[in-house]
Amino acid sequence: xxxxxxxxxxxxxxxxxxxxxxxxxxxxxxxxxxxxxxxxxxxxxxxxxxxxxxxxxxxxxxxxxxxxxxxxxxxxxxxxxxxxxxxxxxxxxxxxxxxxxxxxxxxxxxxxxxxxxxxxxxxxxxxxxxxxxxxxxxxxxxxxxxxxxxxxxxxxxxxxxxxxxxxxxxxxxxxxxxxxxxxxxxx
Amino acid sequence: xxxxxxxxxxxxxxxxxxxxxxxxxxxxxxxxxxxxxxxxxxxxxxxxxxxxxxxxxxxxxxxxxxxxxxxxxxxxxxxxxxxxxxxxxxxxxxxxxxxxxxxxxxxxxxxxxxxxxxxxxxxxxxxxxxxxxxxxxxxxxxxxxxxxxxxxxxxxxxxxxxxxxxxxxxxxxxxxxxxxxxxxxxx
DNA sequence: ATCAAATTTCACAAATTACTGAAAATTCAA
DNA sequence: TTGAATTTTCAGTAATTTGTGAAATTTGAT
Numbered sequence: 001x002x003x004x005x006x007x008x009x010x011x012x013x014x015x016x017x018x019x020x021x022x023x024x025x026x027x028x029x030x031x032x033x034x035x036x037x038x039x040x041x042x043x044x045x046x047x048x049x050x051x052x053x054x055x056x057x058x059x060x061x062x063x064x065x066x067x068x069x070x071x072x073x074x075x076x077x078x079x080x081x082x083x084x085x086x087x088x089x090x091x092x093x094x095x096x097x098x099x100x101x102x103x104x105x106x107x108x109x110x111x112x113x114x115x116x117x118x119x120x121x122x123x124x125x126x127x128x129x130x131x132x133x134x135x136x137x138x139x140x141x142x143x144x145x146x147x148x149x150x151x152x153x154x155x156x157x158x159x160x161x162x163x164x165x166x167x168x169x170x171x172x173x174x175x176x177x178x179x180x181x182x183x184x185x186x187x
Numbered sequence: 188x189x190x191x192x193x194x195x196x197x198x199x200x201x202x203x204x205x206x207x208x209x210x211x212x213x214x215x216x217x218x219x220x221x222x223x224x225x226x227x228x229x230x231x232x233x234x235x236x237x238x239x240x241x242x243x244x245x246x247x248x249x250x251x252x253x254x255x256x257x258x259x260x261x262x263x264x265x266x267x268x269x270x271x272x273x274x275x276x277x278x279x280x281x282x283x284x285x286x287x288x289x290x291x292x293x294x295x296x297x298x299x300x301x302x303x304x305x306x307x308x309x310x311x312x313x314x315x316x317x318x319x320x321x322x323x324x325x326x327x328x329x330x331x332x333x334x335x336x337x338x339x340x341x342x343x344x345x346x347x348x349x350x351x352x353x354x355x356x357x358x359x360x361x362x363x364x365x366x367x368x369x370x371x372x373x374x
Numbered sequence: 375a376t377c378a379a380a381t382t383t384c385a386c387a388a389a390t391t392a393c394t395g396a397a398a399a400t401t402c403a404a
Numbered sequence: 405t406t407g408a409a410t411t412t413t414c415a416g417t418a419a420t421t422t423g424t425g426a427a428a429t430t431t432g433a434t
Contacts, residue, residue, distance in 0.1 A: 004311055004312050006302055006305055006315055009298070010319065013295065019209075021291065022207055026392080035318060036319065038314045043410085053394050053395075054395090055394065055396095055412080055413080055414090056392080058412060059393085059412090059413095062412085079401075079402065080409085080411090081411080089325045104207050108200065111196070115193055115196065115197060121191075125191050125194070127223070127225045128194050132223065134276045138280060141345065142348065144348075144351070145348035149352055152352055160354060161332035162328070162332075164332055164336060165335045165336055167339075168343055171357070211423095212422085213423075230381075239423080240424050241380095242423080242424065243422085243423050243424070245383090246422095246423085266380065266432070266433085268381080
């Protein structure tokens with residue numbers, strides 16, 4: 001399989017971006033290739049298209065699988081395993097957010113909670129704990145909110161996002177008079 | 188300077204986490220040390236406390252500065268440069284989000300916009316472009332929303348977050364009758 | 375201007391991470 | 405079962421990233 005220039009540049013960009021992220025270059029490229037592919041690909045096709053060794057592709061797919069970013073499927077009359085990415089970009093985004101939370105945020109929250117249980121034995125520790133508490137509360141609030149908001153269906157989420165900072169007006173209702181309600185001026 | 192066990196474990200954890208992120212271990216440790224420190228530290232103090240070479244600390248501080256995560260200041264009667272982190276954790280979070288957006292998201296948006304301007308010359312490119320458009324729109328909406336919401340003051344943001352998925356009820360007002368308004372049951 | 379203190383730069387060494395090819399393990403059709 | 409097709413593992417090498425010490429540069433007090 002030969003990549004078109006358009007796909008080529010997308011794939012290469014994702015590779016570079018991968019390293020700015022925590023993911024390695026070749027894994028980024030593999031994901032990008034699957035993401036834009038019309039049909040599921042098997043490992044040999046990927047190795048050929050990207051110029052990687054077969055074993056590297058195997059490792060990469062294992063990694064992508066652990067992130068729940070690829071789907072495995074079989075084609076009738078073909079023993080080989082075919083991979084693709086989920087269709088729904090919002091679902092992909094959600095998966096990514098969940099995995100990152102699990103890997104990068106939750107361990108920190110756990111560590112902070114542990115540290116906050118200790119009894120500070122000197123002023124330095126006391127100050128450190130106060131700082132850790134601030135960090136804990138921020139992370140806790142942010143991630144709880146994220147988890148909570150994932151329950152919303154995509155359309156509601158889109159509406160909320162398009163509303164942007166105008167949410168403020170809606171929130172003000174909680175404190176203010178019911179009579180204001182009528183005139184809803186949305187962009 | 189000798190680190191207490193509490194601070195030590197916080198610093199080490201941040202170092203490990205740093206690598207799961209895009210940041211390197213020693214830079215993570217430096218940030219953590221400054222974050223919990225009662226007073227600003229100079230590079231020598233940091234090198235001594237963490238057991239790094241002076242030059243490594245210099246590089247790390249350069250990196251942290253480029254992320255706008257540390258403040259530089261001078262103490263009266265002391266030539267050396269003292270570093271600290273901003274106090275306000277919400278401001279820190281915001282800075283981090285802005286920098287990550289700038290480095291990791293904006294270049295991708297630019298690449299996608301470029302790719303979407305091309306005229307597809309075959310079915311594969313056509314499909315690839317459709318996928319890229321989906322990705323573009325998701326990222327664009329999400330980051331625009333993020334930028335927009337940063338205008339809100341912290342208290343409003345906290346209120347919004349604590350509300351969580353209950354925002355939905357507020358959003359429904361846009362479509363529904365004014366009479367519902369009155370009974371606001373918040374947790 | 376001079377000089378010592380402080381900081382930065384940079385070439386190299388050390389450590390880590392990524393990638394490969396060969397071998398081992400697994401899968402499934404016959 | 406057997407054995408060919410396919411996938412995975414893994415030891416070793418290649419490539420990259422990280423960290424250091426020495427040298428160069430900058431800074432500011434005198």
